[in-house]
Amino acid sequence: MVPDAVDPRQEGEAGAGERGAGRRDPAGLTSMHVRRAREGDGASLEWLIRRLTPPLLASARRQLQGKLRALYDPEDLVHEVWLVALPKLRELPLREGRYTPVLLKFLSGTLVNKVGNLLQKHVLGKVKRAQRGGEDGGTEAIARVPDSVTGILVRLIRSETRSAVLEALEELSPQDREVLVLRGVDGSSYKAIGAVLGVDPAVIPMRYKRALERLRKRLPGSVYEELVEE
DSSP states (O other): OOOSSOOHHHHHHHHHHHHHHTTTOHHHHHHHHHHHHHTTOHHHHHHHHHHHHHHHHHHHHHHOOTHHHHHOOHHHHHHHHHHHHGGGGGGOOOBTTBSHHHHHHHHHHHHHHHHHHHHHHHTSSSOOOOOSSSOSOOHHHHHTSOHHHHHHHHHHHHHHTTOHHHHHHHHSOHHHHHHHIIIIISOOOHHHHHHHHTSOGGGHHHHHHHHHHHHHHHSTTSGGGTSOOO
16 A cells, blocks of 8 residues: 655655755646645645646547447546545655656556446446556545535536647647657557557657657646656
8 A cells, every 4th residue: 555645754855855846847846736735735736637637638538439439528537537536645655756757657547447447348348447557446535525626627627628738739640649648648668559559669769759849849837848758
């Protein structure tokens, strides 16, 4: 189980680092808002939802295809993912002084698991709990989300469907957009991405870097500034 809190010394050092980093780079700013949201700051919670919802929506749109897309809206799925994630903010550990990669991985893993369960239910005709990453059900966690927060989620997710981030994503070529979502949001390996796209995995890093550079130029200070080029 993930510990409810990190070591106090680590908290102190990270807190000081984030206050300075928040003024210098997006990664520090995001980690600062995660810390504040963990402490109940509503404004920081809204900031996080606005920042991370567009890439999560892009991933949901990619994963919901065919029969599933006819049955479910990506916005509704992202809403459910946030309902699972929000009560768990206080359990998130730091990774190299940052919360962003941990939160993004948890959100993505939860989304993958939910889509996997929907696939089992509606396409394969059976229910099977997926085990990759995040959480898939989270019924108890969802029950702990206040109604006021669910209302905020609905409003923000609807507004982010028309965000500049999603518009910028749509301007990428279909393959570059696929690479960006698969690598940057879902955390897929280059080998797996190559298999999905039917291309040599060796070309994926350059395409990923190119897509990141385009979005960073178009959207300075966005969450794409935080994604690591590997």
